[in-house]
Amino acid sequence: MKAILLERLHADHYRYEALLCILDRQLHIAACQEVPDHQLLARLFHYLTRQPEEWHHGVEDRLFECLAAHHPVSRELLAVLVEEHHRIATYGRELEAKMRRLADECPDEELDINTLNLARAFSELYHHHLHTENHRVFPLFEVHLPADELEHLALAPLVAPAEGSPDFQRLYRQIAAGRTGLKLGHDEQADFCPLCDARPTAAVEP
Structure with missing residues (x-):
């Protein structure tokens, strides 16, 4: 149970880190005084805000x-x-609301x-x-x-994260279909997309 539970947490972290990389690329576009993809x-x-609240x-x-009960010296860090x-929840909700307003009302606004x-x-x-x-x-x-505590936690009535959740699948399709994860601003592209592993067209041509 210990390994499975921690592997699931690590898998979430891997997805979050990939999405943060794409977020950072969109923020770089904005810093270049170009219009990022508000949607x-x-x-x-x-x-990045709602999925962790569901389970993680x-x-x-x-x-x-x-x-904290078994290793009291870690209490301050854990707090x-x-x-x-x-x-993360507070900032994320505020930013989501702002971006939705821009996407709906001012899609061409920096x-x-x-x-x-x-x-x-x-x-x-987040990083x-x-x-x-x-x-x-x-x-x-x-x-x-102790393994028995982790086993009890793993068996507790907590909703497991759905790896195929509609929110994530929509996000993945948008990034993969538009090769959005490659965009850096000034018409430049990154070497790869950390989420879907897309590569610049020139890099995959024979």
Whole structure:
């Protein structure tokens, strides 16, 4: 149960990191004083905010409680991570609402500096949060949490994340079909898309 539960958390992190990379590329487009894809940004903020609330953060919060009981020295760090869960939700909801308004009302409008700065703060917080969990906290789960507690948690009535959720599939199709994950601004393209592994056309031609 321990390995399965942690593998599922790591799989979520992998998806979040891929989506954050595409988010950062859209923010780079905005920083170049070009118009990013507001609909894509709205869907990115939606998924990165709402999907963790459905399962991921709830599981982590309970794991943090267990770890704090067995490894008290980690309490301060874990409290910071729980607070970051709330900040991610707050920033993400605000940004999703802003991007949806732009997509519906002003699709050709550049991002204002305040929105761009908030979006950058969201991304930086998210990247730092994932790095801390991956490299400082998840290894502690392996060492300090008894297998029976992890088994009980894994069997608890928590809704499992749907890897084929409609929200994610729509987002994936939009990114893959439009090769959106490659866009960098000034008509430049990245070497690959971190979500669908698309490559620039010139890179795949014989």
